[in-house]
Amino acid sequence: MDKTLEITVQHQLGDLQIDASIIAGSGLTAMFGRSGAGKTSLINMIAGLEKPRSGRISICGYCVFDSDADINLAPEQRRIGYVFQEGRLFPHMSVRKNLIYGMNLTPAEQRHQDFLKIVELLDLAPLMERLPGKLSGGEKQRVAIGRALLSSPQMLLMDEPLASLDSMRKGEILDYIERLRDELTLPIIYVSHSLEEVIRLADTLVIIDQGKTVAVGSVEEICSRLDLHPLTGRYEAGAVLQVRIAAQDTDYNLTRLDTAAGPMWVPKIDLPVSSDLRLRIRARDVTLSLDKPENTSILNIFDGIVKNIGESEGNQVDVLIDAGAPVIARITRKSLDKLDLKLGTRVYALIKAAAIDRRNMGLTGKPRLKDQQ
Numbered sequence: 481m482d483k484t485l486e487i488t489v490q491h492q493l494g495d496l497q498i499d500a501s502i503i504a505g506s507g508l509t510a511m512f513g514r515s516g517a518g519k520t521s522l523i524n525m526i527a528g529l530e531k532p533r534s535g536r537i538s539i540c541g542y543c544v545f546d547s548d549a550d551i552n553l554a555p556e557q558r559r560i561g562y563v564f565q566e567g568r569l570f571p572h573m574s575v576r577k578n579l580i581y582g583m584n585l586t587p588a589e590q591r592h593q594d595f596l597k598i599v600e601l602l603d604l605a606p607l608m609e610r611l612p613g614k615l616s617g618g619e620k621q622r623v624a625i626g627r628a629l630l631s632s633p634q635m636l637l638m639d640e641p642l643a644s645l646d647s648m649r650k651g652e653i654l655d656y657i658e659r660l661r662d663e664l665t666l667p668i669i670y671v672s673h674s675l676e677e678v679i680r681l682a683d684t685l686v687i688i689d690q691g692k693t694v695a696v697g698s699v700e701e702i703c704s705r706l707d708l709h710p711l712t713g714r715y716e717a718g719a720v721l722q723v724r725i726a727a728q729d730t731d732y733n734l735t736r737l738d739t740a741a742g743p744m745w746v747p748k749i750d751l752p753v754s755s756d757l758r759l760r761i762r763a764r765d766v767t768l769s770l771d772k773p774e775n776t777s778i779l780n781i782f783d784g785i786v787k788n789i790g791e792s793e794g795n796q797v798d799v800l801i802d803a804g805a806p807v808i809a810r811i812t813r814k815s816l817d818k819l820d821l822k823l824g825t826r827v828y829a830l831i832k833a834a835a836i837d838r839r840n841m842g843l844t845g846k847p848r849l850k851d852q853q
Contacts, residue, residue, distance in 0.1 A: 485509070485526065485635065485667065489535035489545075491691075493521055498532075498691035507683035508661045508668040510699075512675070513711070518691040519671045523637045526669065527562050528555035540634045540667070559586070561628030561636045565643045567620035569612040575623050576608040582627035591632040593664075601663060602626045602656055618649035622656060629664070636668045642677060654680055675716050679703070679760050680841070687711055699758065704806040706790035706798050714793065718762035719806040725755045734833065740805035745779040746836040757841050763798055765835035766809035769828045770819055780831040782807060786821055801829050 484505050491498040498518050502509075511519045524530040526537060528544065531552060537545040539560070544553040561582075569578050583595060599605055602622045612620055621641055628636060638657075642650045658681060661668060672678055678685060678699065685702045687694040689711055695702055702708060703720040723737040728748065735749045737759065749757070772781065784803030791797075792813050799821060801807040807829045821827070 484538075484540065485669065486538040487522070487526060487535070489522070489525055489532035489537065491521070491525070491530070491532040491535075493518070493691070496521075496691045498522070500688065500691065500693045502686055502693055502696060504667065504669065504684055504686070506665065506667045508657075508670055508681050509684040509686060510670045510672060510678040510682035511686045511688055512672060512678050513688035515673055517673075517688045519673075519688050520639055521691075522688065523562075523639055523669055523671055526558075526635075527560050527637055528553060528558050542634075556585075559590075559632070559634045561631050561633035563621070563624050563628050563636070563638045563641045565640050567612065567617075567624035569620060569623055569627070571612050574609050574611060575604060575615070578612070578623055578627050579604070579630055582630040583632075585631040593629050593632045595630060598626050598629050601659060616649065617645050618652050621645065621649075621653055625656070625660070629660075629666075633666070636666055638668060638670045640671055640673070642672075642674070650677075657681055675713055679720055679758060700806070703760070704800065704808070706788055706800055706808070709790065709798060714798075715764070716762065717798065717808065717810075718760050718765070719800075719808045721759045721761065721805045723757050723759045725749060725751055725753050725757065727753060741782045741784070741803040741807065744831070745833040747833065749841070759836070759841055761807060761831055762835070763808040763810035765831060766807060767830040768799065768801075768809050768811060768815070768819065768821070769830060770826075772828050773830065776830070777832075778830045779833045782829045782831070784827065784829060786823055786825045786827060789816070789821065789823070801827060803829055807831075 486503050488501045489498065496518055498521060500522055511522065513519050521530060525532050534547040539558060543551055544558045545551060602625060604622060604626055607619055642653055661681060670681060682699050685699045686696050687702065687708060694711060695708060700720045709717045721739050723739045725735055726738040727736040733748045734745050737744045737746060782803040784801040786799060787802045788800040789797060795812050796810055797813050797816055799809045799811060801809065809829060
């Protein structure tokens with residue numbers, strides 16, 4: 481099956497002019513942008529809940545909307561699972577009945593998701609006889625995800641599914657979504673304005689601003705573009721690296737990672753050696769030096785050259801370093817002048833191990849959720 485989304489649409493929504501073009505493959509594609517950028521409107525068009533003024537939408541190689549050909553399939557004909565910000569469960573039905581309702585939306589011969597497997601993946605077995613009113617916010621969202629999956633959709637849409645949850649519940653659901661992404665062969669479109677969520681989950685990142693598609697690419701590529709920092713968020717901006725766990729130092733409670741820039745020490749990660757991860761190094765946690773420091777407490781020192789210098793904002797500026805992998809440092813303009821940094825200048829990037837935490841990491845391989853416990 482061709483597990484892709486192709487969308488080219490134009491639409492007027494109040495004062496917002498939507499003109500977007502996106503191609504997404506299997507895996508998880510994140511639509512990222514500020515509130516009001518048009519993200520929800522775009523996935524509502526994919527789902528058939530809003531009709532574009534013009535354009536074409538194809539899901540898994542099958543056209544569901546084409547203004548020129550006068551094609552506009554109803555939402556129930558598009559075979560899309562939709563998870564909203566709120567669970568929207570039937571309050572009078574038990575968890576089991578909510579799940580079965582999702583399954584019964586699809587004829588038996590078209591079902592490709594197994595009831596027991598989804599229950600296991602989302603850890604729903606202890607909840608089966610409860611009513612939604614007896615569930616926590618995170619539990620409700622897990623049930624909503626299960627119900628959407630059991631409709632055996634061709635694609636899963638998730639519109640800021642963590643927006644109503646506190647930080648603890650968000651972390652729990654992120655673990656489950658990572659697991660679904662890795663174990664189900666189902667394309668997922670995930671809408672968010674949280675860079676933390678996107679970095680942990682996304683295979684492909686789409687930046688939406690004022691109804692327009694500004695950039696499409698890998699998370700690593702998009703986050704390394706200094707020109708996009710005004711849209712991705714300057715405070716949380718930083719480089720994203722693909723890394724692998726190389727060793728565990730039980731004496732000091734640290735983990736050594738293999739990166740393209742060299743070995744890197746971080747606080748202990750409770751995953752097996754050889755697990756693949758995506759790691760964000762925030763620009764505000766990186767210091768630059770022209771000389772390699774000696775007798776310093778900083779464990780991670782990478783040498784590289786200046787590849788790009790961003791536009792200054794106030795007294796700060798972002799500097800992109802090629803150290804075998806991209807590293808971004810946020811320094812003052814005074815430091816930029818003091819070090820006389822220019823394109824091609826060789827520098828050392830210093831990163832404190834203690835600056836890296838679990839919120840800056842995401843699984844990219846196949847470790848099961850139980851391996852994290």
